[in-house]
Amino acid sequence: MHLEGRNIGFRYNKSDWILRNFNISLKEGEVIGLIGPSGCGKTTLGRILAGYEIPQEGKVTLDNIPLPTTGIHPVQLINQHPEKAVNPRWKMKKVLDEVKELDEDILIALGIEKEWLNRWPNELSGGELQRFCVARALSVHTKFIIADEMTTMLDAITQAQIWNSVQEIAKKRNMGILVISHEHNLLKRLCCRVIDLSI
Numbered sequence: 001m002h003l004e005g006r007n008i009g010f011r012y013n014k015s016d017w018i019l020r021n022f023n024i025s026l027k028e029g030e031v032i033g034l035i036g037p038s039g040c041g042k043t044t045l046g047r048i049l050a051g052y053e054i055p056q057e058g059k060v061t062l063d064n065i066p067l068p069t070t071g072i073h074p075v076q077l078i079n080q081h082p083e084k085a086v087n088p089r090w091k092m093k094k095v096l097d098e099v100k101e102l103d104e105d106i107l108i109a110l111g112i113e114k115e116w117l118n119r120w121p122n123e124l125s126g127g128e129l130q131r132f133c134v135a136r137a138l139s140v141h142t143k144f145i146i147a148d149e150m151t152t153m154l155d156a157i158t159q160a161q162i163w164n165s166v167q168e169i170a171k172k173r174n175m176g177i178l179v180i181s182h183e184h185n186l187l188k189r190l191c192c193r194v195i196d197l198s199i
């Protein structure tokens, strides 16, 4: 599979263009990084690739076909604020039930304990909650992950544990990952190439 953004142009309302004639290509099994100064458009690009924003110019395709607008999306976005990404009125079991086809192996790989499933989101630490958001993004339908500062808020050990699990699962499933981060060392460790959005 091949996720591609071609000649992307994007601006919010009628303000200045954030992206113009921008091209990006991510193949299955590939892990690439995206870096650039604050406000240059990294999150916006991630949202475009995951279908949350529609570019005014250019297009995003998956194997040369426009991204689907219904059903479970093959490009899943994970951001740095898990607390904003789950319904506070749902227990964790229900949060995961949103994903119909989720391997139990994923929960084990991510170190999600059975007991956590009966808790409310505010009864989990940030790292524990992020593990759920990562698991939720890894249904069998997922082909690409956009990891937008996915572990920025977490301590080094939790960061390493989550990334090790995600790398292993992605390798097994041949998923592609776009890693958006300010951390050069993390990008160097994970990615085969890094795109600098400021250039």
Ligand SMILES: Nc1ncnc2c1ncn2[C@@H]1O[C@H](COP(=O)(O)OP(=O)(O)OP(=O)(O)O)[C@@H](O)[C@H]1O
Pocket (backbone or CB within 6 Å): 012, 018, 036, 037, 038, 039, 040, 041, 042, 043, 044, 045
């Ligand atoms: N919903 C919005 N409406 C209007 N402007 C927005 C909106 N979201 C983001 N912007 C603006 O678009 C620009 C790009 O924002 P974006 O969040 O994509 O940058 P970023 O590179 O991810 O930044 P950071 O590294 O700080 O997370 C910024 O100037 C921001 O203020």
